[in-house]
Amino acid sequence: MVKIEAFAVEQWMDKYETTAKYNIAETCCASISVDDLRALSDDKEFNPLAELQSAKLTYGAIRGSDKLRGTLSRLYSVRAPTELPKDNILITAGAIQANFLLLYTLVGPGDHVICHYPTYQQLYSVPESVGAEVSLWKSKETDGWQLDIEELKSLIRPNTKLIIINNPQNPTGAVIPRQTLQELVDIAREKSIIIHSDEVYRPLFHNISPADPKFPPTLLSMGYEHTVVTGSLSKAYSLAGLRVGWIASRDSSIIESVASARDYTTISVGQLDDAIASFALAPDCIHNLLKRNIDLARTNLAILEKFIEDHRWACDWVKPQAGTTAFVRFNKMGKPINDVAFCEMLQERTGVMFVPGSLCFGGGEDFKGYVRIGYVNETEVLQQGLDALRKFMEDDYDDVPAVKKSSAQK
Structure with missing residues (x-):
């Protein structure tokens, strides 16, 4: 029997998000409707659903429509040395299915995987569940949550098959800069290791400019065949309800293998979801949609x-450069707080929802005192939630327990 660790962050979200008054743990940009999407589009005449009203609701295009895969192909081919064929893209039910199918297909017993950390638990727990050994490539808060290439070299083994990165990173909002990506590609190419980049928060860059030499390109543009990326419409594009994601790779054999494994799961993405996704990513709409979300991210991040x-006496952070999440550390007189107790008390007394870092991103001694905050929701919700948190800090923060010295983060 396959043993898989409980998915801590998803269980926490499931437990608390329906009762939260101020959900500022959400990782998606503020959601929009189809009407909102049409209003954002420069093409005011086209209705993505109209052409399907008389269509038979079959399984549709099993690998995703030519229109959607063609649109993604064009997006991934910008500034790339060669065009990415649409047949090198597989549409999935969200990035979570994309990641699962990719890891389930590529690794197994006897394989070694290196995973960027901290990150979304799926990226290291799924490889472990199918029998692979996993080493964590730990980013360092003292260096702005950056990765050390020399450390990566020390982690590589003869049986290392896959290196996984998350760029932009959940939960810190950090990005892996271009130079580090290039060094990673050079190492992987030398040893024929596959690189998987979870780019689900791309292209929501709000605190780093494309003109910056550190600005990270998509991994697919860096000229290494054995790369694969995953993405979706949930985070940067405000359309989580579509459940549309994708896997894209320069290596067509990876796509074929994953497509074969996918036959045992959802078979295809719904035609309605595919059609709306195609509309959202089309040139008439995508730029306006991203501008809306980047502007929202900048406004809310400033708040x-x-x-x-105002609360440096109790919290600190590394300011995010991209994505929708911040990793904030709370303390009492320099000692980390019990972040799980803090989040539970906060929700119970104020209705404000955060995600505890030690439970959902460490599972042990890592990240005591940290909480993940999702800040690219409706500005009013964020403002009201922080107002409630401000009152909690004044009236109730003394009740939050600190972590005892024996279990504090070293």
């Missing part, structure tokens, strides 16, 4: 930054 600056 969150003001709160943290």
